[in-house]
Amino acid sequence: MDASDLSTLVERCRAGDALAWEAFVRQTQGRMFALAYSYAGDREDARDLAQEIFVRLYEARGQWPSGDEFLPWLFRVARNRSVDYLRRRSVRRPAVTVGEGEIAELPDPAPGAEAQAIASDRRGLLHAALRGLSAINREVVVLRDVHGLDIKQVASILGIPLGTVKSRASRARVELAERVLALSRGRGEA
């Protein structure tokens, strides 16, 4: 997403331009859905969560920050909404800690050709490995390595010290790679 385009869109959305809002949704829905998926771990839940994020953004569009502050703010809002969503969902159904081996043996939750294709390709493998990380390590990897935020922005969004983000990022990357390896072996890949 071009930064100048996004900045223009943000300004127009703040002014109440309905067309700009639609364009904003179309431009950012892929990233918001991906972020929601990294938290929810399920496509339907991720769609609901992404919609909640957009509704929250829409309600607060009078207070959108401008310039370089917008993207970190956007991720902070999305992250907070995701954490709320997970908290509500954990009330509805208890969270289960799934081990690495169990992940490899888990059937794909979404049936159908698309789901099977996703599960079999490398992205599905990465998602499965990410789900095996601890919550904080997963957030660090998702924000830092998936969405490309810098260390300071990640620290600000997560509310943890800079040094902690650095150390966690290093450990989380190694852990992720190990999990990818384990899952690859589990699925008979090299």
Add this chain to the structure above:
Amino acid sequence: MSGITCDQIRAATLDPGASPRDWTGLPEAAAHVRRCAACQDWLEAFAAGEQAWTSVPADDFTGHVIARTAGLEAVLRDLPRLADMDPGLGFTERVLRATTMKPSPAGWRARASGAWRALVRRPRFAWEAAYVATVCWVLVFGNPVGAIEWSTSNLGAVARERLGPPVNELRGDLETWRATLKPEPASARGTAAGATAEPAPPVLRAWQAAAEWVRGVATSVAETFSTAWARVVEWFASVLGEPSNPSTEPPAGGARSS
């Protein structure tokens, strides 16, 4: 576990200055690995990564780990591809439906107005408003229960005290007016009325005559029935041998002789 920790095992394995398998010579470490499933998994992953290991950077711990962990570079290269996912058909329309196209509340007035509307729409708002109103009432006017109790016992006295003089004054005026407007005696009024009254119209006179006749007929019928009833009662009394009611006793030489 045996005085050696998982971190020490991993550090020893990853230490470039030592042989990766040096720790196997330590009985404590071997015992730890035999018992620790996490370390076994980690070492398995490490062994797989070691196959892809080509070079070890000299003084960078993360670099060592990256180099010794197979696929990490590929993983890091692939991760940004997860940043954009297709949410599926209809997602945009769904979001646009969920977000109405109202103008954005720009100023603080609009925001305050929106916040107030949201507050008022809350289900408990009526209860909260009633509570606040009650508290304000008590603060301004005092305890209403005490006031009611006081008023029931003292309202009459207060009314007499506050309204007594004007009521007495009005009462005096009323007596004065009553004496002034006292009606004249009937004879005087009748004379005066007879002197000045005009004769009633023929229709009214006929109506009055008819009414008088109906009243007379009704009275005579009632008297006839009453007399007949008295005779019936007397006859029954004579048949049954009971003394008749003095009020209903027929005149001497009546029905008994016949």
